[in-house]
Amino acid sequence: MNAAIQIEGVTKRFGAHTAVDDVSLAVPRSSVFALLGENGAGKTTLVKMLLGLETPNAGSLSVLGLSSKTDGDAIRQRIGYVPERPTLYEWMTAAEIGWFTAGFYPDGFEQHYRNLLDFYRVPLRRKIKQMSKGMRAKVALALAMGHEPELLILDEPTSGLDTLVRREFLESMVEIASEGRTVLLCSHLIGEVERVADRVAIFREGRMLACEKLDELKRTSIEATVTMHGSGAALPHLPGRVVVSRRRGKQWQVMLRDVADPEALAALGENDAVVAVDTRTPSLEELFVAYLQSSDTESPGESAERQPLPVS
Numbered sequence: 001m002n003a004a005i006q007i008e009g010v011t012k013r014f015g016a017h018t019a020v021d022d023v024s025l026a027v028p029r030s031s032v033f034a035l036l037g038e039n040g041a042g043k044t045t046l047v048k049m050l051l052g053l054e055t056p057n058a059g060s061l062s063v064l065g066l067s068s069k070t071d072g073d074a075i076r077q078r079i080g081y082v083p084e085r086p087t088l089y090e091w092m093t094a095a096e097i098g099w100f101t102a103g104f105y106p107d108g109f110e111q112h113y114r115n116l117l118d119f120y121r122v123p124l125r126r127k128i129k130q131m132s133k134g135m136r137a138k139v140a141l142a143l144a145m146g147h148e149p150e151l152l153i154l155d156e157p158t159s160g161l162d163t164l165v166r167r168e169f170l171e172s173m174v175e176i177a178s179e180g181r182t183v184l185l186c187s188h189l190i191g192e193v194e195r196v197a198d199r200v201a202i203f204r205e206g207r208m209l210a211c212e213k214l215d216e217l218k219r220t221s222i223e224a225t226v227t228m229h230g231s232g233a234a235l236p237h238l239p240g241r242v243v244v245s246r247r248r249g250k251q252w253q254v255m256l257r258d259v260a261d262p263e264a265l266a267a268l269g270e271n272d273a274v275v276a277v278d279t280r281t282p283s284l285e286e287l288f289v290a291y292l293q294s295s296d297t298e299s300p301g302e303s304a305e306r307q308p309l310p311v312s
């Protein structure tokens with residue numbers, strides 16, 4: 001596959017702490033790909049390695065066919081990057097900062113930047129220090145896109161923005177992807193990601209727990225509530241893979257993946273020990289939480305029958 005980003009077996013340690021642990025993934029071109037994880041999951045470290053700003057202890061990364069290890073400058077020239085806290089020259093106006101940045105890029109940057117500001121309704125003559133957070137974010141995005149990069153990397157692009165601005169901002173991500181560009185988005189705002197991403201990778205403490213097309217992830221996931229006759233009853237064998245299971249009194253709540261035969265799940269209701277089985281499709285947020293709650297010892301691949309279930 002001619003991927004925009006290819007990551008193979010990457011590990012990054014800071015002293016004794018492993019920030020990214022043996023991660024492999026590919027970001028296809030023309031997609032919106034989201035790296036999901038809580039604070040400290042390793043998202044920013046992974047992005048910095050892609051840009052050649054951090055060196056991995058193991059593995060390899062490539063961006064648009066260039067090696068992050070040896071071609072960092074060329075990568076940074078070709079892509080657009082908006083960090084979590086963009087540094088903008090406060091004393092400049094939006095027009096001045098565009099003119100200044102244009103000096104680092106080929107002809108056409110400034111005109112394109114101005115067109116984007118116009119589209120985002122950011123006043124050209126307003127100084128950065130007089131701008132709201134939303135306006136600043138839009139300036140940072142326009143600066144990152146002035147050279148019409150094939151790949152845009154955004155680290156928590158909407159943090160601190162209000163709902164309407166966030167929505168507008170994210171919708172422009174989808175538009176960018178529809179123009180054939182690729183967007184890599186780091187976020188812990190799951191609801192937002194659900195609206196715009198084609199693919200998601202879920203991280204916890206440096207480890208990647210899942211990496212899939214979003215619609216596939218949801219299509220192959222079932223949240224099942226199994227009500228038993230007795231409050232101490234063990235959960236019967238379930239089809240598919242158990243990500244996490246919890247017992248509350250007589251009820252087991254189970255997040256299942258890859259249930260090949262959903263009817264086998266419904267048929268559990270005929271089991272003498274089972275009162276009822278209710279199933280529903282989980283939201284991305286519910287799946288994300290389930291993955292974060294899955295214990296290290298219980299890999300998402302273990303079946304309910306083989307693996308003793310944690311009891312809360």
Ligand SMILES: Nc1ncnc2c1ncn2[C@@H]1O[C@H](COP(=O)(O)OP(=O)(O)OP(=O)(O)O)[C@@H](O)[C@H]1O
Nearest residue numbers: 014019037038039040041042043044045046084188
């Ligand atoms: N330069 C560094 N030196 C030491 N530890 C670091 C360094 N950079 C990151 N870390 C640690 O690596 C881990 C991953 O950090 P990272 O910033 O990549 O997480 P993140 O997923 O981007 O989090 P957030 O959502 O809070 O930005 C954290 O425990 C962090 O403290």
